[in-house]
């Protein structure tokens with residue numbers, strides 16, 4: 001039986017934002033951080049791979065790299081003018097385009113590789129070579145708009161992968177579930193008028209971007225109803241995430257009947273994340289993974305692909321990621337979250353607040369009524 005495929009490439013960990021700390025350069029002004037000044041550092045991702053090496057889980061996965069996304073692949077999502085500007089700046093040693101997307105020399109090629117790893121993972125599932133697949137790559141992709149990179153995302157990895165697979169005749173209906181703590185604004189924008197692509201984002205309300213992610217953005221034209229935003233209150237934890245998954249995400253996917261389920265898998269809803277204020281544990285991610293695997297089994301012969309997005313805690317992301325990959329591979333090789341009891345004891349008492357309950361009822365009425 002086909003195994004869980006794991007797409008990664010050491011070069012992907014070499015993507016660098018240079019001397020940069022969000023709004024000011026760190027070089028020469030203050031002591032540089034070990035991570036180089038950018039929260040989106042290689043360490044959070046490399047340490048997940050390292051932990052899987054040490055526990056032995058890597059040996060149970062079908063690990064491989066992939067070809068970079070081609071120019072044709074990139075052009076299906078991004079305008080020529082943006083790709084040219086990005087490539088020229090990358091060739092000139094790097095710089096920054098858009099908002100919070102610094103890159104060093106060679107950043108264009110590394111971003112194309114990151115998109116290629118996502119494409120490789122999706123193809124491996126659609127072509128039946130893998131039971132399911134995970135792409136551990138950087139830079140991430142879910143914030144990137146066609147012509148405006150933002151939030152560490154330089155190319156839309158999932159947009160590129162999905163449109164390439166469609167062009168190759170490999171897939172029709174695709175459901176994207178984004179559980180990164182930030183809104184999947186790029187994926188939403190790319191598929192906002194596409195009725196064949198259901199985009200769902202669970203995110204901390206008013207985190208990033210500040211002006212997107214409202215529950216009343218539901219898709220446009222023929223795609224009305226094919227975008228679901230679930231803005232969660234800060235502090236939401238295990239129970240709230242599972243409630244949102246059970247009440248909205250699972251029934252919406254059952255209605256949509258996708259040919260494949262794609263997850264924008266960010267780990268920044270972790271209780272330790274510096275860029276989120278949520279209370280998820282590794283068990284939260286494992287349980288959400290179990291749920292989407294069950295949905296995939298029921299709806300699309302188990303076809304499930306995940307692309308790594310955000311997650312900035314060097315100590316917690318590896319355990320959360322290990323829990324997801326262990327589930328995907330149905331493995332007994334575990335690396336239990338060392339903080340799970342501490343975090344469980346500190347989950348919010350209120351299952352949800354009143355405003356959140358009302359929003360869930362509204363979403364149920366609109367999308368599932």
Ligand code: ZN
Nearest residue numbers: 180182268310
């Ligand atoms: Zn994020």
